[in-house]
Amino acid sequence: TITITIDGKTYQTQEGLTIMQAADQLGFHIPRLCYHPKLSIEGACRVCIVEVEGVRTYVASCAYPVMDGMKIRTNTQEIRRARRDIVELILDNHPQDCHTCERDSNCELQRLAASMGIRKRHFEGERKKYEKDLTSTSVIRDPNKCILCGRCVRICSEVQKVTALGHAHRGFQTVVMPAYNMPFRDSVCTTCGQCINVCPTAAFVEKVYTQDLFAKLNDPSIIKVAQVAPSVRAAIGEAFGLEPGRAMEREIAAALRRLGFDYVFDTQFSADLTIMEEASEFLERFQGKGKLPMITSCSSAWMKCVEQFHPDLLENVSTCKSPMSMMGALVRTYFADKIKKDPKEILSVAVMCCTAKKYEASRPELMVNGLPAIDMVVTTREIAWMFKSAGIDLLHIKGEDFDEPLGLSSGAGAIFGATGGVMEAAIRTAYELYTGETLMDIELESLRGLAGIKEGKVTIDGKEIRVAVAHGLGNAATVLDMVRKDPDRFHFVEIMGCPGGCIGGGGQPYAGINSMPLDEECLKKRAEALYGIDRRKTIRRSHENPDVQRLYKDFLGRPLSAKSHQLLHTHYKV
Numbered sequence: 321t322i323t324i325t326i327d328g329k330t331y332q333t334q335e336g337l338t339i340m341q342a343a344d345q346l347g348f349h350i351p352r353l354c355y356h357p358k359l360s361i362e363g364a365c366r367v368c369i370v371e372v373e374g375v376r377t378y379v380a381s382c383a384y385p386v387m388d389g390m391k392i393r394t395n396t397q398e399i400r401r402a403r404r405d406i407v408e409l410i411l412d413n414h415p416q417d418c419h420t421c422e423r424d425s426n427c428e429l430q431r432l433a434a435s436m437g438i439r440k441r442h443f444e445g446e447r448k449k450y451e452k453d454l455t456s457t458s459v460i461r462d463p464n465k466c467i468l469c470g471r472c473v474r475i476c477s478e479v480q481k482v483t484a485l486g487h488a489h490r491g492f493q494t495v496v497m498p499a500y501n502m503p504f505r506d507s508v509c510t511t512c513g514q515c516i517n518v519c520p521t522a523a524f525v526e527k528v529y530t531q532d533l534f535a536k537l538n539d540p541s542i543i544k545v546a547q548v549a550p551s552v553r554a555a556i557g558e559a560f561g562l563e564p565g566r567a568m569e570r571e572i573a574a575a576l577r578r579l580g581f582d583y584v585f586d587t588q589f590s591a592d593l594t595i596m597e598e599a600s601e602f603l604e605r606f607q608g609k610g611k612l613p614m615i616t617s618c619s620s621a622w623m624k625c626v627e628q629f630h631p632d633l634l635e636n637v638s639t640c641k642s643p644m645s646m647m648g649a650l651v652r653t654y655f656a657d658k659i660k661k662d663p664k665e666i667l668s669v670a671v672m673c674c675t676a677k678k679y680e681a682s683r684p685e686l687m688v689n690g691l692p693a694i695d696m697v698v699t700t701r702e703i704a705w706m707f708k709s710a711g712i713d714l715l716h717i718k719g720e721d722f723d724e725p726l727g728l729s730s731g732a733g734a735i736f737g738a739t740g741g742v743m744e745a746a747i748r749t750a751y752e753l754y755t756g757e758t759l760m761d762i763e764l765e766s767l768r769g770l771a772g773i774k775e776g777k778v779t780i781d782g783k784e785i786r787v788a789v790a791h792g793l794g795n796a797a798t799v800l801d802m803v804r805k806d807p808d809r810f811h812f813v814e815i816m817g818c819p820g821g822c823i824g825g826g827g828q829p830y831a832g833i834n835s836m837p838l839d840e841e842c843l844k845k846r847a848e849a850l851y852g853i854d855r856r857k858t859i860r861r862s863h864e865n866p867d868v869q870r871l872y873k874d875f876l877g878r879p880l881s882a883k884s885h886q887l888l889h890t891h892y893k894v
């Protein structure tokens with residue numbers, strides 16, 4: 321330990337910390353903007369400046385290390401004024417449209433200005449005049465709102481290892497853009513939306529479909545069908561002011577009906593179906609028919625990532641469509657038949673925690689009989705706005721069940737939303753399909769939690785199956801390198817594109833006042849909400865879902881049948 325003085329008082333702290341880290345631990349909150357605990361230090365905004373005795377200039381506390389005997393002042397009149405000047409200068413160049421901005425009331429710049437007591441704009445600074453990039457299916461890039469904190473650039477390169485964004489030009493002309501300023505659509509962006517999650521302002525936002533959806537919901541000539549992703553229920557409460565971790569599945573089902581949907585189905589049902597197909601595919605490969613390790617295919621950003629960066633491993637990727645697209649395929653066929661409607665007369669909407677699902681929905685190879693499996697994807701944030709706009713109080717609405725025949729799910733379907741959940745669900749079913757016996761110890765702790773890469777082993781009928789789980793595309797790249805180096809190391813690999821899995825998706829509610837985006841405690845609580853749903857279910861294995869069994873009996877035949885292949889499996893672009 322070392323001794324430092326902050327604002328006249330002496331404290332013990334550890335060597336190796338930055339001033340900001342030491343101050344955080346001691347209960348001093350130094351204002352900050354470009355800093356993010358998951359990312360490298362940028363030191364770009366200078367909002368976190370402090371005074372260190374003996375150092376001629378103010379230092380950025382996010383980057384400056386503590387030293388024994390250091391005397392730090394965080395809160396003098398001069399420092400407060402200097403920080404305020406910095407924020408005022410950012411505001412001088414910033415659009416003045418807070419009241420119509422998507423980030424109004426949860427913008428970090430706005431919060432900072434308010435906490436510093438900035439109540440007036442002194443200067444009309446020069447404004448940036450860029451076209452918004454609207455080309456992506458999922459993410460809108462608006463450089464006019466950018467304050468050059470670089471968080472988007474860092475998350476894209478450091479956490480996702482995609483590097484779709486970089487700084488270009490100098491001085492006032494500096495702008496964050498894809499390579500060659502190409503349209504976002506044509507860049508390597510995987511549409512994961514993590515830039516949206518970490519942006520402190522609205523320089524990145526999702527492509528919003530709320531008004532289109534409201535219009536469609538008013539059309540009496542169509543049947544409106546919604547499906548809800550597992551992680552939406554684990555996070556939507558946050559958009560209504562609840563602490564993270566409250567599961568709200570029955571409330572969402574009721575709210576969607578009140579919004580105007582005729583049928584509300586559960587993506588967890590088709591997650592169970594995915595497990596039937598994926599576990600069967602795995603066992604086929606395990607018995608010599610196909611490449612190992614098999615890699616999961618349900619995360620949309622991951623699918624774009626593997627196609628563009630890792631085509632050498634495409635044969636390892638499961639041919640299963642994602643649960644969202646499987647559900648869409650069933651809505652257009654099995655369900656349309658059941659209600660005796662032309663599939664064209666059905667509006668198929670997916671409520672997802674994910675911006676990349678908007679991209680997935682646009683993929684032509686996922687169309688079903690010439691129609692898109694999904695007409696529209698809205699994120700957790702979008703559906704929360706719609707509920708609020710329609711006066712639907714999620715906190716007080718009486719919960720309702722999802723609709724038959726695509727609404728019943730097992731606990732295995734629920735845990736899909738947390739990293740490791742797909743693998744855990746697959747093992748629960750693969751074990752029984754292979755041995756004919758029920759796996760009793762179904763909570764696979766080694767696959768849970770936020771370690772970047774998790775490894776585990778299960779023994780099925782005396783044979784060891786080695787599995788790995790990675791979340792975030794950077795960790796995915798590391799696991800793939802392990803596979804390239806030693807193709808026999810794993811038999812089965814789960815990859816989810818976002819940190820934490822879908823619970824950390826790019827469409828989830830913005831961070832609350834007291835937390836940072838992608839805060840680990842928040843992700844853990846969202847995951848725990850899903851594990852809680854699993855524990856409360858009487859059916860916890862996908863193959864025990866009676867409606868999935870009925871679907872096979874009445875319609876698909878069996879897993880990997882010709883019909884299953886036609887509707888539930890896909891191929892990839894090289």
Ligand code: HC0
Nearest residue numbers: 549550551618642643644674822
């Ligand atoms: Fe996910 Fe999914 S788990 S990708 O994040 O597999 O969005 O929650 O809906 O499709 O089920 C998202 C979440 C899904 C799908 C499922 C998978």
